[in-house]
Amino acid sequence: MADDVHPRRTTDYLMPLWRAVAVFRVAALVYAVITVSEDFPHYRHPNGGWLVLGVMTLWTAVTVLRYPPGPRAQLLPSADLAVTALCVLSTAWIETPTRLAAGAPPMAVMWMGGPVLAWAVSHGRRAGLVAGAVVAACNLAIHVPLSAYSLAQLTFAPGLLLLLGAAVGHLARLAVEAQASIERGARVEAAARERERLARAVHDSVLQVLTQVAKQGIAAGGEAAELGRLAGEQEAALRALIGTSAVDLADAGDGQADLRALIAPLGNALVSVAAPATAVPLPARVAEEVSLAVRAALENVHRHAGSQARAWILIEDEADAVSVIVRDDGPGFAPERLADAARLGRLGVAQSILGRLRDLGGEADVRAWPGEGTEVRLRVPRGTGAG
CATH class of the missing domain: 3.30.565.10 (Histidine kinase-like ATPase, C-terminal domain)
Incomplete structure (x- = not known):
């Protein structure tokens, strides 16, 4: 994230992304409910499937209400990743080994992308890659032995999670930097207007007096000439100062x-x-x-x-x-x-x-x-x- 942006204002800039993450979580939960309903008769522990689905539903409500994490909820992204990892790993207990060997998806299906998005929006693309790698590792762990799968099957879901974390993290950083540039431009413009106002005021008063003193001092000669010279120097210095661009x-x-x-x-x-x-x-x-x-x-x-x-x-x-x-x-x-x-x-x-x-x-x-x-x-x- 942009280092010169206040954390609270950064959160405000990212609110559209946080709302998108919340919509994704709810939609992914609905998809998980449909998947569990269809696969329920085939589970080794059917009740465990409904239990995990209940945890996913409860955690979706928590994250939708608590994200973005405030000062008192700094551990929320870590807890989010841990809960999701446990839900994915629970598939090894709920599903039958035969179905897992055949490539059955984890209990969390698309829902497991939630913490990847949250980490990416909250901390940037590197954090998104880390969260994606953790969830991808859990997904691979439940499908051991890996020799039963083709290279495409092994890399599709993990690769998609990593791509998701990197892309959304980069987008979040661009959003913060763009907003920071807009605010900085507004400050520079305000400073330029203030400088112009002061320049007009100085020109109408101080500069005119210095110019008059310089002219009359040099014309009078003697000690007055030295005073006139000093007034001329100060006039030139003041003109240079008020003429310096606020952007510079x-x-x-x-x-x-x-x-x-x-x-x-x-x-x-x-x-x-x-x-x-x-x-x-x-x-x-x-x-x-x-x-x-x-x-x-x-x-x-x-x-x-x-x-x-x-x-x-x-x-x-x-x-x-x-x-x-x-x-x-x-x-x-x-x-x-x-x-x-x-x-x-x-x-x-x-x-x-x-x-x-x-x-x-x-x-x-x-x-x-x-x-x-x-x-x-x-x-x-x-x-x-x-x-």
Whole structure:
């Protein structure tokens, strides 16, 4: 079953299948009554036949009323399989050896398919195959010696039970996954509508104010120009944030986050972000730590390269890892400067960038060339940090 679907909602999705199982049980019981009525005169223990039929009738009522099993009835499928197996095995005592050797059907006939269906709907195709194998084994056991039967006779009923369990289990899984996809699509659509509403509200208020501050600050010059520049950067970042698709934010899946959606808001007039066209999913904690390392790299650009330095962020989604490269056109620095800073206790790069990636099981490399800028390379292997 789909792992991200709540068990109670899963049961609701499968109610049509449970109703079909109930109809099958009742119809199979009617067929068993007809079969027992016709074969009654030939039984070795006729009263035993009616006794088993009574058990089948009572158990049919129980399963029709109690399925699907709730939290307090988790053992019901196991009990169902056990009762059915006993009813099938009882045929060896009720029927005559001669009739069994001639291929007489078990007491339960089609009714023995009930628990196979129940297991398949409740737990999926593997469980359906297990239940089918148990019932099929009981059916073969009452027809020993097997040498009296052709290969077709031996494999028809067991093969049909196994096919029944696999097919219905697969159908049940498809039903759950389809319903989960519908619900997830509805959530994404609702999130997209909410994002659009917020975007309109922000555009009509905050963005207009930031635009006006940026224009007037730059025109005034001096300290106001710096304020105008900061307002312009925040405007660009806010536009990128509200422009990020809600589908992009949600498509990474349960426990995952799209790294693009976390890094895209960092782009502005001085920072360019290049990313793949599709989502770059990582475990949520890993994606957050990588984005914080990128932010730390950009802070170092503004702090050491100047307020007008440009930066470029490149996200690469590789088969076995995700890489992020941050470059700037600042003055750079001498290769030994990082080691000197760490020795003097200035651990900004060592902790906020290198330390973060090391804790994630990834790699970080800072390269700089005097007069030619700085490059920070971050790389996180796939599957790391998920726990």
